[in-house]
Amino acid sequence: MNLKKITNLLITLCFVFIIFNNNSETTVYAKPAQENKATTQESKAQVKSQAINQIPARPNTEKLVFNLSKLSPPLLSEQEIQSLDYKLQKFAQESSNQILILIVDTLAGMEVNDFSTQVFNSWGLGQKDKNNGVLILIKPTESEGGRKIYINVGYGLESVIPDLMAKRIINELIVPGFKQGAYFQALDKASSILIKLAIGEYKEEIPQQAKSKSGLLLILLFPFIFMFLAENFFHKTGQRIDINRSGYRKRASSYILPFWGASYMSNRYLSSHHNTGSSFSDFGGFGGFGGGMSGGGGAGGSW
Amino acid sequence: MIKKIPSWLIVLAVVLILVMMFSGSYNQIITLNEGVDAKWSQVLNVYQRRADLIPNLVQTVKGYASHEKETLQAVIEARAKATQLNVDLDKLNQESFAKFQEVQKQMSGSLSRLMLVIERYPDLKANQNFLALQTQLEGTENRITNERRMFNESVKFYNTYIRKIPQNLIAAIFGFEKKPYFEAEESAKEAPKVSFE
Numbered sequence: 018m019n020l021k022k023i024t025n026l027l028i029t030l031c032f033v034f035i036i037f038n039n040n041s042e043t044t045v046y047a048k049p050a051q052e053n054k055a056t057t058q059e060s061k062a063q064v065k066s067q068a069i070n071q072i073p074a075r076p077n078t079e080k081l082v083f084n085l086s087k088l089s090p091p092l093l094s095e096q097e098i099q100s101l102d103y104k105l106q107k108f109a110q111e112s113s114n115q116i117l118i119l120i121v122d123t124l125a126g127m128e129v130n131d132f133s134t135q136v137f138n139s140w141g142l143g144q145k146d147k148n149n150g151v152l153i154l155i156k157p158t159e160s161e162g163g164r165k166i167y168i169n170v171g172y173g174l175e176s177v178i179p180d181l182m183a184k185r186i187i188n189e190l191i192v193p194g195f196k197q198g199a200y201f202q203a204l205d206k207a208s209s210i211l212i213k214l215a216i217g218e219y220k221e222e223i224p225q226q227a228k229s230k231s232g233l234l235l236i237l238l239f240p241f242i243f244m245f246l247a248e249n250f251f252h253k254t255g256q257r258i259d260i261n262r263s264g265y266r267k268r269a270s271s272y273i274l275p276f277w278g279a280s281y282m283s284n285r286y287l288s289s290h291h292n293t294g295s296s297f298s299d300f301g302g303f304g305g306f307g308g309g310m311s312g313g314g315g316a317g318g319s320w
Numbered sequence: 321m322i323k324k325i326p327s328w329l330i331v332l333a334v335v336l337i338l339v340m341m342f343s344g345s346y347n348q349i350i351t352l353n354e355g356v357d358a359k360w361s362q363v364l365n366v367y368q369r370r371a372d373l374i375p376n377l378v379q380t381v382k383g384y385a386s387h388e389k390e391t392l393q394a395v396i397e398a399r400a401k402a403t404q405l406n407v408d409l410d411k412l413n414q415e416s417f418a419k420f421q422e423v424q425k426q427m428s429g430s431l432s433r434l435m436l437v438i439e440r441y442p443d444l445k446a447n448q449n450f451l452a453l454q455t456q457l458e459g460t461e462n463r464i465t466n467e468r469r470m471f472n473e474s475v476k477f478y479n480t481y482i483r484k485i486p487q488n489l490i491a492a493i494f495g496f497e498k499k500p501y502f503e504a505e506e507s508a509k510e511a512p513k514v515s516f517e
Contacts, residue, residue, distance in 0.1 A: 021327070130462040180459035181452055312366075313466035314459055 071125035072132075075140045081105040086120045092157050093120070097201040105208060114174070114215045115143045115309070116151040116208055122158050124165070129154065133169040134313040143309025148173035150309040151211055153204070166191055167317035168211075175314045178214045184316035186210055195320045345487045349496055352478040356499055359471040360412070366463040367402065367424055373460060374399045374431075377453045381434065384444035391437050394430040402427045417500040431457075468502045475499045 073085055082102040084091055093101070101118060109115045117140070124132040133154040142150025148171040156165040168183040186207050194203025378392055385392075407420045444450055479498050482491040490496070 025330075128465075131465055134462070134466050180455050184455040311466075312362075313462035315462075316455055316459060 071127070072135050072139050073121065079106075081109065081115065082118045084120045086122045086155075086157060088120075088122065088157050091120075092155065092200045093204070094201075101201070101204060101208065104205075104212075108212050108215075112216055113144050113147065113307075114149045114151070114212075115307070116153070116211055116215070117142055118153045118155070118204060118208070120155045120157060122156070124156055129156065129165040129167045129317050130169070130313055130315070133167045133315075133317075134311050137169050137171065137309075137311040141308035142311070143171045143173065143307060145308035147307075148309040148311070149215070150174070150311065151178065151215065151315075152311070153207070153211075163319065164195075165317060165319050166195070168207075168315045169311050169313070170315040171309045171311045172314070173309065174215055175312070177217045178211065178315075180314060180316050182214065183314075184318070187316055187318040192318050192320045342486070342490055345490050346494070349478075349482055349487060349491060349494075352474070352481055353496065356471070356474045356478050359467070359474045363464075363467045363471050364407075366460060366467045370427070370457070370460045370464065371399055371403050373453060373456055377434075377450075377457065380447065380450050380453060381438065381444065384441050384447070384450075385437065388434075388437050391430070391434050395427075395434050398423075398427040398430040412499060413497075414500050421502065472501050475501055 076083060080102050082093070082098045082105065084093060084098060086092065105116050105118070119136065127135070133152055136154065137150065137152045140152075142152055150171040151174060152167075152169040154165075154167045154169060158164070166187060168178075168187060170178045170180075170183060190207050190210070191203045194200070194206070374395060378395060381388070381392060402423045405420060405423050407416050438444055438450075481487055482496050482498070
């Protein structure tokens, strides 16, 4: 009998441990998901501590043209921004390719390509499974020659917009146009060309975004935990009678197996969730942006 | 008979529970390990991409600057060394990783010296073929920077995970070790030094 009490205690401890263990695991999983939803940058592309203040947060709108520069007069008027935005939105809806124009004042001390890649990945341009985004980053401040432009192409579009093509767009279209002050015209033409290039690759509809269900795991586990605790309680209070014993046995085997099954499945669920992408925390879906990545491809120039 | 079955069941349950407890952590380590692996192959990819550009670049430069033999030779040698060295992630320890980094650093160094030399040849700089190669090279360097950062990040996540309780036990049992990081490459940021000997 003593031995039995000890084994029961052990099992209880194991269950407690499992609860603890599962809890800690869900927090391990849930944490990146939360961060992902909040800012997206930490889990995706860069070391958190370095990037958190340097990369501008994605404005909470579905626009595709942002002027975060305080330069006055602004590079693009409100009307010009809307016109470009309309065109890019339409293209994004038709093809799921996202071309985004961003004007900033600072590169946070980074090279323009590095900065643009980090913005790209933290904002998640393009769809997650296609990485079909393009970021046109413009830094109009600083003296002549120090004003930078960079076209950053997502992994998925590298084949249709190779670096050389991006470079040509910059050298032959954007830089000459910008030098004359024809910012809108240059960007309008450049985005039209990028659209034509990109359309060769992806024309599908925007997919539904996956939702995280990690909370389900604990809910699934609770009945079994309670059943087990109840079982132990009965043992302690000594209500065990011979007639009941067979009943207990039956229950014991019938709950341990489902427990194993549920836990196994939830484990599988979690790990399969994590295997879907190369990144260790792909929980998909933030606003209008799909979580596409860039490997730093594209080209830059200055004017 | 009747008395024996419950204890047998309990033992089984305990074993199952222990297996479950550890398998979750173990699986997660495997997943993270795979993640680092994937990032590492990306790193190798972009370095290979750079190595692939070099023969073409050397050929183009030769046509215009044939008497820069030493600089060109240095690039060719550095490329040969870099392509010979294959580092599997399984064998990725501090030592082999340091060697890999060293070899690629030499490659970067010799390339930037070549680019400096090229400044003296305006005809070459106007050559379309060269300009195309230069753009591709720039793009590749950008990708290298990026993939290195991504690799470091996944390694950081992995290293942190396997050192926590109870994963550290599992890591010790199954021999999962800490993985090395890329160090910041000074030579990439600084202008190359030219020696006059």
